[in-house]
Amino acid sequence: MEELNLIESIERYIHGEMLPEERVFFEELRKxxxxxxxxxxxxxxxxxxxxxxxxxxxxxxxxxxxHNDLFDSGQIKQARETKIVRLWxxxxxxxxxxxxxxxxxxxxxxxxxxxxxxxxxxxxxENLRRQISVLERRTNSLNNKINQAPPKNHTEPAxxxxxxxxxxxxxxxxxxxxxxxxxxSVTSVQNIKGQEFKTMIIYLDQASDLAVLKIIDSNxxxxxxxxxxxxxxxxxxxxxxxxxxxxxxxxxxxxxYLSAKTGFRGDTLSCQISVAAxxxxxxxPVLDKNGEVIGILSNKQTEAQGAVFAIxxxxxxxxxxxxxxDSAYSNIRLPQGSSVKSLDxxxxxxxxxxxxxxxxxx
Amino acid sequence: MTTDSNEQxxxxxxAQNERKSIEAIYRDHYSMVQSxxxxxxxxxxxxxDIFQEALIVLYEKARSGxxxxxxxxxxxxxxxCRRMWLKRLQMNQRFSGDLANAEDTIxxxxxxxxxxxxxxxxxxxxxxxxxxxxxxxSLLESYYLQKKNMTEIAREFGYTNAENAxxxxxxxxxxxxxxxxxxxxxx
Numbered sequence: 001m002e003e004l005n006l007i008e009s010i011e012r013y014i015h016g017e018m019l020p021e022e023r024v025f026f027e028e029l030r031k032x033x034x035x036x037x038x039x040x041x042x043x044x045x046x047x048x049x050x051x052x053x054x055x056x057x058x059x060x061x062x063x064x065x066x067h068n069d070l071f072d073s074g075q076i077k078q079a080r081e082t083k084i085v086r087l088w089x090x091x092x093x094x095x096x097x098x099x100x101x102x103x104x105x106x107x108x109x110x111x112x113x114x115x116x117x118x119x120x121x122x123x124x125x126e127n128l129r130r131q132i133s134v135l136e137r138r139t140n141s142l143n144n145k146i147n148q149a150p151p152k153n154h155t156e157p158a159x160x161x162x163x164x165x166x167x168x169x170x171x172x173x174x175x176x177x178x179x180x181x182x183x184x185s186v187t188s189v190q191n192i193k194g195q196e197f198k199t200m201i202i203y204l205d206q207a208s209d210l211a212v213l214k215i216i217d218s219n220x221x222x223x224x225x226x227x228x229x230x231x232x233x234x235x236x237x238x239x240x241x242x243x244x245x246x247x248x249x250x251x252x253x254x255x256x257y258l259s260a261k262t263g264f265r266g267d268t269l270s271c272q273i274s275v276a277a278x279x280x281x282x283x284x285p286v287l288d289k290n291g292e293v294i295g296i297l298s299n300k301q302t303e304a305q306g307a308v309f310a311i312x313x314x315x316x317x318x319x320x321x322x323x324x325x326d327s328a329y330s331n332i333r334l335p336q337g338s339s340v341k342s343l344d345x346x347x348x349x350x351x352x353x354x355x356x357x358x359x360x361x362x
Numbered sequence: 363m364t365t366d367s368n369e370q371x372x373x374x375x376x377a378q379n380e381r382k383s384i385e386a387i388y389r390d391h392y393s394m395v396q397s398x399x400x401x402x403x404x405x406x407x408x409x410x411d412i413f414q415e416a417l418i419v420l421y422e423k424a425r426s427g428x429x430x431x432x433x434x435x436x437x438x439x440x441x442x443c444r445r446m447w448l449k450r451l452q453m454n455q456r457f458s459g460d461l462a463n464a465e466d467t468i469x470x471x472x473x474x475x476x477x478x479x480x481x482x483x484x485x486x487x488x489x490x491x492x493x494x495x496x497x498x499x500s501l502l503e504s505y506y507l508q509k510k511n512m513t514e515i516a517r518e519f520g521y522t523n524a525e526n527a528x529x530x531x532x533x534x535x536x537x538x539x540x541x542x543x544x545x546x547x548x549x
Contacts, residue, residue, distance in 0.1 A: 003532075004528070004529065004532040007532060007535065008528075042539075042543070043539075045546075046539055046542065046543070047506070049483055049487055049542070049546075050487070050506050050507070051506075052480065052483060052484065052487075053483075053484055053487040053488065053491075053507075054503075054506065054507035055379070055425075056418070056480070056484045057507070058379055059379050059417075059418060059421055060414070060418070062379055062381055062384055063384065063388075063414045063417060063418075064414075065381075066381065066384050066385050066388050067388065067392075067410060067414070069385070070385065070388055070389060070392070075389050076388070076389065076392045076393060076396075077393070089405060
């Protein structure tokens with residue numbers, strides 16, 4: 001309570017509100033009592049600070065007031081650039097983050113691209129080089145493969161079946177590839193109905209890759225006539241051809257065209273046709289649209305797509321002439337012209353397939 | 363070059379916290395400062411802050427009894443605002459230059475120093491007041507700033523009589539002084 005009154009007195013003293021006698025008394029007290037003096041000094045400082053604080057607060061309030069007033073009355077205007085600056089200030093962090101993400105993404109994508117791109121390029125270059133500059137070597141190796149592989153290819157399935165053959169004489173003479181039946185001790189043929197007949201090889205020429213088989217089975221019933229003929233004329237490039245053969249247990253029809261007049265590496269004995277052919281198609285006839293045999297499907301280039309070779313019919317005739325030299329087989333009569341010329345393909349096939357046999361080598 | 367009588371009048375008005383003078387100064391110089399701040403990667407809020415701070419610098423100068431600016435008011439305000447803004451940019455690490463290199467055209471260092479000092483005191487008192495909390499804050503403000511008498515205050519704050527209010531005021535005052543002098547450094 002005493003201190004409360006003291007503070008009040010000090011304030012009155014500082015503000016000069018004391019009566020003269022009172023003031024003298026207080027100053028006396030101050031002089032004699034250092035504690036009171038200390039309090040007076042301290043409180044003076046405090047009141048001064050308080051006053052300053054009040055003044056400053058008032059000024060700030062006035063400034064704020066003036067600012068708002070002048071703004072509202074349009075005497076000062078907000079600058080135009082503000083918006084952009086404010087947007088920038090507001091979003092600069094976002095922009096920075098976005099930019100770094102974009103940067104990182106770009107870098108990593110380019111990194112990934114760099115990582116993978118050279119490999120791809122190298123590989124394709126290698127491929128290209130191999131295809132262009134080592135073509136010769138590959139052709140040689142293909143040659144070897146073709147010369148060696150077919151016997152291998154066809155002796156392997158020789159346990160079960162070898163290829164295809166077709167009748168050239170209703171009496172039971174079939175033509176097929178030499179590689180289909182070479183190395184075979186016993187051969188038999190099977191017709192479209194699944195009947196199997198024993199055969200014997202009566203002619204085999206590895207050079208021309210042709211073989212003639214004779215059905216020696218009593219169950220064999222010879223057809224009245226063979227629907228196709230054997231062409232003696234040359235066929236032209238691009239002419240449509242079709243084949244029938246036994247790449248599997250079922251007869252398979254294939255369609256294509258003559259793609260080159262010579263066979264592998266310029267072999268004039270054969271020609272190149274473009275048709276889907278598989279092991280087992282060997283020995284099958286290649287017929288033109290009229291149903292004339294223009295060749296016998298012999299082999300295909302393993303490394304090249306759609307390059308299939310067929311022995312030309314002219315050499316079939318040559319080979320058969322050889323066969324006929326043997327008196328026992330001089331009665332072979334080659335079919336004279338196609339009888340299915342005017343039929344549509346489906347009807348042609350229906351007739352022709354009767355004379356196409358699966359050749360099995362044991 | 364000395365300030366003309368018109369500008370001296372404005373300064374006197376500012377020192378007295380006269381609205382008319384403040385408005386005049388505001389109207390004449392705010393746009394200039396705003397352009398300065400905004401063209402230097404600031405916002406209009408920054409401009410307001412800086413301009414008002416400059417006026418407080420001016421106010422403190424005028425309060426100290428010096429109405430001589432040795433320059434036009436415009437030049438003075440520009441120099442103060444520029445210096446303050448550069449300092450703030452530097453604090454935010456956006457101004458890489460050395461402040462010492464940014465020569466001012468007129469001498470304002472002394473004024474700014476005084477301002478900084480007063481500002482520190484002001485902020486100290488403001489913090490102390492905030493810390494004090496209600497109703498002490500309002501009570502003391504009513505008595506010391508608005509100079510209301512105890513009877514008035516007792517009525518306003520719902521005390522039964524002036525004596526009670528005086529008692530309350532005393533307690534609050536003691537607390538405030540303790541907080542304030544706890545951090546106050548003697549000039």
